[in-house]
Amino acid sequence: MLGGLLLAVLAVITHAYVTLPDARPLAKENPKTTALMEQRADEAREAGRKPRRRQQWVPLSAISKPAVEAVLLSEDASFYLHDGVDTVELARAVGQAVEEGKLGRGASTLTQQLAKNLWLSTDRSLLRKAKELMLAHRLEEALTKQRILTLYLNVVEWGNGVxxxxxxxxxxxxxxxxxxxxxxxxxxxxxxxxxxxxxxxxxxxxxxxxxxxxxxxxxxxxxxxxxxxxxxxxxxxxxxxxxxxxxxxxxxxxxx
Missing domain, CATH: 1.10.3810.10 (Biosynthetic peptidoglycan transglycosylase-like)
Incomplete structure (x- = not known):
């Protein structure tokens, strides 16, 4: 039974990996929308409100340096040192999840947050987390750190419809x-x-x-x-x- 379970899990992960989005186009193209933007728009419509969206793309050079540094220190101080996943923090999160029986602390790097914003939902399922990790790896393979940071700073949510x-x-x-x-x-x-x-x-x-x-x-x-x-x-x-x-x-x- 254990062997069958492991094979089933492997099959699910393999299928998820081959069907996940390709990050390479983002090297030169800005996404027209994101999964989070679409989710927020759906939530607004379900509540009987008109979806609100305020966004203006800017290069990294058009953002004040203290603001960039503040985001990095607050969200992912090791951004330039890891390859998309903070393994130490991830291990702590897994240990806590096993102990409490559910996903709690995020343990998400800036790259993982970008992957979730671009392509995934905000639920806390193990499958979504696995996809997030795989997509973070794809982003790190396809893009430079500066490009990942630029994308993140241009798509992250900063208020209702912002x-x-x-x-x-x-x-x-x-x-x-x-x-x-x-x-x-x-x-x-x-x-x-x-x-x-x-x-x-x-x-x-x-x-x-x-x-x-x-x-x-x-x-x-x-x-x-x-x-x-x-x-x-x-x-x-x-x-x-x-x-x-x-x-x-x-x-x-x-x-x-």
Whole structure:
């Protein structure tokens, strides 16, 4: 029975691998839409609302460096060191899943997040996770790190119907991505775990705390100076402090 089960699992994985999308066209072409965009549009229509989509593609050179660094440190500090999968973090996630009987912590690299955004659903099934890992490997084989980062920053969700850092910067701060400050970049980076809940106007205390952590990390990893860190902390408080205070001190739980 065990042998038959293993063969069945292998057959499912093999079929998934050969039918998964080809990443090579993305080396030169920007995707017109993504699985996440289509899912959000379907959710809006089911709720009787008109789907909203704000997106404007920009090259990596048109995004402020502090904002890029903030996203990398917040989402995947080892991005340039791994080949698509953080094996240490993945092992921890698998151990936790076995212990709890379900998938919990994401353990997703930036490349895996891109694969999920482009082609997969937001469910937490083991099959979806397996596809995510295979697609991340394909992305790393077909594309440069800079291209993967560019794609990610242009398709990731930054609010209701807001996709990509250019749209996110304009939606939340009224500036292009090229003009994002250290504090604004830290806030955008800190929204990513739950972007539709953690908007700058939401009063999210979790967003406030995480934004300060990202600013500090930028200083620790020598991406900014001590003077820039101090100024950024003050700006984060100006951007989010009042909203957080108005929301009260009640603890919040952000969803996936």
């Amino acid at each position: 996709y990509g850092i250019e749209a996110g910067a304009r939606e939340h701060f009224g500036v292009p991505a090229s003009q994002l400050t250290v504090a604004q970049g830290a806030v955008l980076a800190s929204m990513l775990p739950s972007p539709r809940k953690r908007s700058p106007s939401s009063g999210s205390r979790a967003l406030l705390k995480q934004s300060h952590r990202v600013v500090h990390a930028l200083k620790v990893y020598r991406r900014i100076s001590a003077e820039q860190e101090e100024a950024a902390h003050a700006e984060v408080d100006r951007l989010l402090g009042r909203a957080s205070k108005d929301a009260g001190d009640e603890a919040e739980e952000d969803g996936p």
